[in-house]
Amino acid sequence: MLEIRNLHARIAEDGTEIIRGLNLTVKAGEVAAIMGPNGSGKSTLSYILSGRSDYEVTEGDILYNGESILELDPSERAAKGIFLAFQYPVEIPGVATMQFLKVALNEQRKFRGEAELSTPDFIRRVKEAAAKLQINPEMLKRPLNVGFSGGEKKRAEILQMALLEPKLCILDETDSGLDIDALKIVSDGVNALRSPDRAVIVITHYQRLLEYIVPDSVHVLYKGQVIKSGDKSLALDLEANGYADIIDAAAA
Amino acid sequence: MNIQTAIKMTAAETALVDAYTAQIGDLIGDGAVLSARDTLVDDLKKQGLPTRRVEAWHYTDLRALLRTVPVADPTAFAERVEPLVAGSSVMTVLNGKADDKTAPVGVNVRRYAESLADGVAAPDLIERGSDDAIGRINGSFVRDGFEIELPEGTELEVPLELQLVQSLGQSHTRFPVTFGAGTKATIIERHLSVSDEASLVTSVTDLILDEGADITWIILQQQGAADSHLAQINFDLGTNAQLKLFVINAGGKLVRQEIHGVVTGEGADFKLRGINLLGGETHTDVTFTLGHDVPNTTSTEVIRNVLFDRAKGVFQGQIRVAPDAQKTDAKMACNTLLLSDDADFSAKPELEIFADDVQCGHGATVIDINPTHLYYLQARGIPENKARAMLVNAFVDEIVEELENEALIETLETIIADWLEKHA
Numbered sequence: 281m282l283e284i285r286n287l288h289a290r291i292a293e294d295g296t297e298i299i300r301g302l303n304l305t306v307k308a309g310e311v312a313a314i315m316g317p318n319g320s321g322k323s324t325l326s327y328i329l330s331g332r333s334d335y336e337v338t339e340g341d342i343l344y345n346g347e348s349i350l351e352l353d354p355s356e357r358a359a360k361g362i363f364l365a366f367q368y369p370v371e372i373p374g375v376a377t378m379q380f381l382k383v384a385l386n387e388q389r390k391f392r393g394e395a396e397l398s399t400p401d402f403i404r405r406v407k408e409a410a411a412k413l414q415i416n417p418e419m420l421k422r423p424l425n426v427g428f429s430g431g432e433k434k435r436a437e438i439l440q441m442a443l444l445e446p447k448l449c450i451l452d453e454t455d456s457g458l459d460i461d462a463l464k465i466v467s468d469g470v471n472a473l474r475s476p477d478r479a480v481i482v483i484t485h486y487q488r489l490l491e492y493i494v495p496d497s498v499h500v501l502y503k504g505q506v507i508k509s510g511d512k513s514l515a516l517d518l519e520a521n522g523y524a525d526i527i528d529a530a531a532a
Numbered sequence: 533m534n535i536q537t538a539i540k541m542t543a544a545e546t547a548l549v550d551a552y553t554a555q556i557g558d559l560i561g562d563g564a565v566l567s568a569r570d571t572l573v574d575d576l577k578k579q580g581l582p583t584r585r586v587e588a589w590h591y592t593d594l595r596a597l598l599r600t601v602p603v604a605d606p607t608a609f610a611e612r613v614e615p616l617v618a619g620s621s622v623m624t625v626l627n628g629k630a631d632d633k634t635a636p637v638g639v640n641v642r643r644y645a646e647s648l649a650d651g652v653a654a655p656d657l658i659e660r661g662s663d664d665a666i667g668r669i670n671g672s673f674v675r676d677g678f679e680i681e682l683p684e685g686t687e688l689e690v691p692l693e694l695q696l697v698q699s700l701g702q703s704h705t706r707f708p709v710t711f712g713a714g715t716k717a718t719i720i721e722r723h724l725s726v727s728d729e730a731s732l733v734t735s736v737t738d739l740i741l742d743e744g745a746d747i748t749w750i751i752l753q754q755q756g757a758a759d760s761h762l763a764q765i766n767f768d769l770g771t772n773a774q775l776k777l778f779v780i781n782a783g784g785k786l787v788r789q790e791i792h793g794v795v796t797g798e799g800a801d802f803k804l805r806g807i808n809l810l811g812g813e814t815h816t817d818v819t820f821t822l823g824h825d826v827p828n829t830t831s832t833e834v835i836r837n838v839l840f841d842r843a844k845g846v847f848q849g850q851i852r853v854a855p856d857a858q859k860t861d862a863k864m865a866c867n868t869l870l871l872s873d874d875a876d877f878s879a880k881p882e883l884e885i886f887a888d889d890v891q892c893g894h895g896a897t898v899i900d901i902n903p904t905h906l907y908y909l910q911a912r913g914i915p916e917n918k919a920r921a922m923l924v925n926a927f928v929d930e931i932v933e934e935l936e937n938e939a940l941i942e943t944l945e946t947i948i949a950d951w952l953e954k955h956a
């Protein structure tokens with residue numbers, strides 16, 4: 281489903297290279313975990329996958345279902361099924377949450393040549409999805425993410441994901457700021473989306489989340505490269521011993 | 533001979549003076565009203581229209597900007613339109629002619645034409661000062677409007693819409709309005725054009741809020757692209773009175789909306805919320821002065837401007853805090869979204885503070901669409917153009933959301949969204 285080949289990318293504004301020859305393959309149906317110390321480039325990778333223009337790809341390619349997506353803008357990538365749950369969801373005053381959800385859903389449908397959802401149908405879907413994630417309906421009356429607590433923002437991201445039904449889900453530190461109950465609810469939401477035609481990339485610092493969303497593969501990102509890949513035992517190993525050994529081994 | 537008379541009159545100045553001469557005999561008024569009008573026209577002749585050398589008109593050189601004055605046409609036809617909010621009380625002024633037959637029960641209304649005829653209006657027809665060009669032109673030509681009084685304790689269940697519909701020619705109206713103690717109401721002063729022909733509209737509203745009155749006053753200006761609209765609203769807030777004034781400009785070629793207020797009762801609160809949607813060749817000026825004259829009063833002013841094309845916008849805001857107006861809390865903000873390189877906005881916020889124990893502040897910013905917001909919306913599948921439009925809308929919608937009437941919020945949101953769609 282996703283194949284990242286020798287990807288090099290830099291910050292557009294000052295040219296600093298952040299991703300330095302990254303390779304990663306994620307198959308349909310797979311849950312891949314990406315771990316790595318702070319500042320190793322995990323969020324940057326997720327932004328680049330989503331098409332954020334603050335970053336420039338200088339070398340390599342990103343293939344999604346066999347096709348390069350480098351020329352697509354973020355909305356096209358989203359409509360093709362790529363979804364990034366942000367580490368820091370953005371507050372947008374003046375944009376009503378419900379209106380935002382409706383426009384997003386219908387624009388994606390339009391792009392794919394599907395009919396728009398009727399308002400009652402839309403509202404029913406939102407209510408169902410919100411109930412599953414134990415999101416207070418009052419929250420949805422507020423402007424997008426405005427005044428939401430950290431945990432509420434993360435849940436709102438998963439709500440969007442549940443509604444938009446993407447094919448490639450990228451979760452950037454969705455676990456940070458969540459207490460254990462919220463973590464379970466969110467994980468259930470993600471697990472509900474697991475299916476043979478869908479892939480999930482879970483970016484996290486902690487083994488804890490991976491107890492709920494059990495990964496098929498684990499990759500360690502360091503200085504813009506994947507320096508080690510393994511199965512879920514790699515995450516346990518990292519939890520116990522930290523990154524130092526793996527970093528040293530990669531440097532050697 | 534003084535200098536002014538030596539200046540050659542512009543076409544618009546000549547047209548105004550000629551229009552006055554032509555209408556003498558036809559203009560309503562008793563002796564006192566007519567002599568007040570003569571005085572105003574004499575001032576107009578002597579001073580001409582204000583230029584940028586007059587401080588209050590520095591950013592809106594009326595003499596240069598008011599090119600022509602359409603001829604008044606008493607036969608011009610205009611019809612009432614549906615009210616903004618279904619179920620509102622509506623009083624119409626069609627091409628400057630008021631109709632008081634539909635005044636809501638419990639509200640005392642008199643046509644201003646009657647007050648001119650019997651001279652009750654004479655004391656109104658004076659200038660606020662030598663730079664009061666709007667009061668001068670309006671006072672010279674005013675023909676109608678409404679005198680409105682809400683007796684003590686009156687609460688209006690539905691909005692009262694003052695609907696001013698203009699097709700062409702001229703319209704000059706006045707609205708002296710008194711809100712008795714403890715009254716509560718939402719009033720919509722709605723100016724709209726129903727033709728592409730040029731009009732000159734002047735309108736002066738004078739509000740008095742007695743103790744504890746709680747009033748929301750909305751001015752919605754949707755004149756045509758060829759129209760000149762010169763308006764003024766003056767207010768005086770008594771003890772514990774609350775006035776929320778919403779001013780929305782979404783039309784007109786040359787627009788000046790003046791707002792002049794004094795807070796004369798302790799515990800009073802004033803809110804100004806302004807939205808200027810400026811496109812095409814418009815020149816739109818909102819000029820605001822507020823005096824906090826007594827202790828313990830509050831005011832906030834938030835102005836949001838969106839500019840397209842070659843639009844020019846002006847906001848002048850001046851807050852004066854009198855020496856004994858301690859504990860005044862006044863905050864003024866003017867934020868502008870410039871969406872065209874050819875558009876221009878001038879903001880001049882000023883504070884004149886003569887008391888020492890106050891909290892006052894102001895800020896004026898010019899901003900662009902927030903790229904992170906844009907990216908976030910796009911990342912959810914919303915195409916760039918649509919995402920931009922949503923963010924522009926959001927920028928002004930924050931203001932609309934402060935209204936309390938849901939139906940009114942919805943109509944205003946639709947008007948704004950339609951306007952933005954047409955200009956984006």
Ligand SMILES: Nc1ncnc2c1ncn2[C@@H]1O[C@H](COP(=O)(O)OP(=O)(O)O)[C@@H](O)[C@H]1O
Nearest residue numbers: 291298316317318319320321322323324325334
């Ligand atoms: N837009 C940017 N401007 C400046 N520095 C950036 C930007 N994006 C990323 N970086 C830098 O790139 C490095 C990787 O950041 P990030 O991808 O957020 O790491 P991680 O998510 O792994 O903690 C950090 O040193 C960060 O400061």
Ligand SMILES: [Mg+2]
Nearest residue numbers: 322323367453
């Ligand atoms: Mg990160």
